Amino acid sequence: MGTTKRGSERREDALSRERIVDAAIELLDDEGENGLTFRALATRLATGAGALYWHIANKSELLVAATDTVVARAMAEVPAVAKPREAIRGIAVGVFETIDAHPWVGAQLSLAPWETPMLQLLERLGRQVQAMGVPSRAWFTSASALLSYIVGGSIQNAANGRLFEPSVDRADFLDSMSARWKELDANEYPFTRKVAAQLPKHDDLAEFLAGIDLILTGIEASL
Known part of the structure; x- marks a missing residue:
């Protein structure tokens, strides 16, 4: 025995x-x-x-643990840099690429925003917001705005990627979408028609980071 x-x-x-x-x-x-x-x-x-x-104990605990592990690994790969703007961009790229590679992570971050995976991201972003010199009264608003955009944008990108079947070429798909936008009613969709030509050649990550820069510029201007 x-x-x-x-x-x-x-x-x-x-x-x-x-x-x-x-x-x-x-x-x-x-x-x-x-x-x-x-x-x-x-x-x-x-x-x-x-x-x-x-x-x-159960599947819910396992999902949190798996998400926590994947996010922690992504954050460990973010280079330690002196400037908060570059650090935030690095965190954003880490989340973007992680959710693209593991689409289920995005769903878990959305379903359990109070669990440790989201808290990891909030902590990392919050420290950089502090380093930017943001007044304490605006810490939560600034960090949560960045967190919402980073997670939401990354989830949307991963969802867009799943729309393409293996046989569908991304460039061909975007060309066809651009052509459809150009044919929209000019009175109802004047803006969409005007940006239709930019759709085929846009870079998803570059556009995502441009959004980060817009938020950071707004935060810096508020100082």
Whole structure:
């Protein structure tokens, strides 16, 4: 009996929370949130579903842990720079690329804004807002405006990317959309018709960062 118990403990030690979360991230990337079940995760880890509950209480906790891990890894790759503007742009690119690579992350950030993944981002952005010299009364407004734009813009970009089937060329699609915009009613859509020519050649990340710069310029002007 003693030998069996020690063997069981060694197996439980090998099945760590970190291993479970890493496997969950892989499963989410492959199958999406609907494909993440404890049964599928146990199969991937070659263990029993019951063993997972020693480390993770339920699917909600697992989703938060997976999102937290992915966001933390993205933020760890943001270069440490002296200027707040460049640091904020780096955070924005990290979130943009992370949600593009892991679309399920965006949904989790939206569904649980009070959990640690969003708090990580708010903390990182808030420190840079402070470093910009923003008065304390405007810290929350400035940081939350940046957070909302960064997360919302990144989610929209990832959603747009999923619209393209493998057989659809992005350039061809944007050309066709541009042509449709140009044919819109001139009285109802005068602005859209005028910017239609800019649609085919626009760069998603460049446009996203231009929005960041607009917000930062507004924050700096308010000082």
